[in-house]
Amino acid sequence: MRDARSTIRIDKWLWYARFFKTRGLATKLVVAGHVRVNSDKISKAAHLIGQGDTLTFPQGNRIRVVRLIALGKRRGPAAEAQTLYDDLTPEQKIVPPAVKTEGKGRPTKKDRRDMRLSRDGPLE
Numbered sequence: 160m161r162d163a164r165s166t167i168r169i170d171k172w173l174w175y176a177r178f179f180k181t182r183g184l185a186t187k188l189v190v191a192g193h194v195r196v197n198s199d200k201i202s203k204a205a206h207l208i209g210q211g212d213t214l215t216f217p218q219g220n221r222i223r224v225v226r227l228i229a230l231g232k233r234r235g236p237a238a239e240a241q242t243l244y245d246d247l248t249p250e251q252k253i254v255p256p257a258v259k260t261e262g263k264g265r266p267t268k269k270d271r272r273d274m275r276l277s278r279d280g281p282l283e
Contacts, residue, residue, distance in 0.1 A: 166207035167230045169194065169214075175231040177240040178218055193217055213247070224248045 167175075173185035186204040188194060194201055195215040196208055208214070212227050225244040234240070266274065 164209045165230055166209045168204060169196065169201065169206045169208050170204040172208060172227070172230065172243070173214075173216075175234050175240065176225075176243045177234070177237055178216075178223065188216060221248065221251060 170182055170185040170189055173179055173188075174182040179185040179188070189204045189206070190202060192200055192202045193216055196206065197213055198215070208227060210227055210229065213224065214227070215222065215224050217223070224247040226247055227243070228245055229243045231240075231243045
């Protein structure tokens with residue numbers, strides 16, 4: 160008889176590993192088809208994953224890539240959750256916010272006053 164591989168539902172594991180605040184949010188992401196397991200798209204929250212699988216999924220404004228190290232038995236503290244996976248996410252550049260340039264964006268109150276003065280002339 161073959162030794163069966165230990166597995167867990169993907170939505171449950173994502174919740175255990177604290178990638179999502181609720182299991183329902185993890186389920187919505189999986190059902191929407193935004194999660195890949197070993198580069199295969201999945202769309203069922205009941206998809207079983209095991210040790211050594213690689214998951215790719217969006218979280219916030221980043222794409223996370225993680226390899227399962229352990230399955231976990233509960234949703235514990237963050238330190239415990241971090242032992243469940245190895246983070247393979249590539250470093251992403253942080254783009255600084257754009258500097259307001261002339262003619263871009265909504266004018267400030269001072270800009271509006273200046274435009275009114277240049278159009279109507281000084282008040283007499």
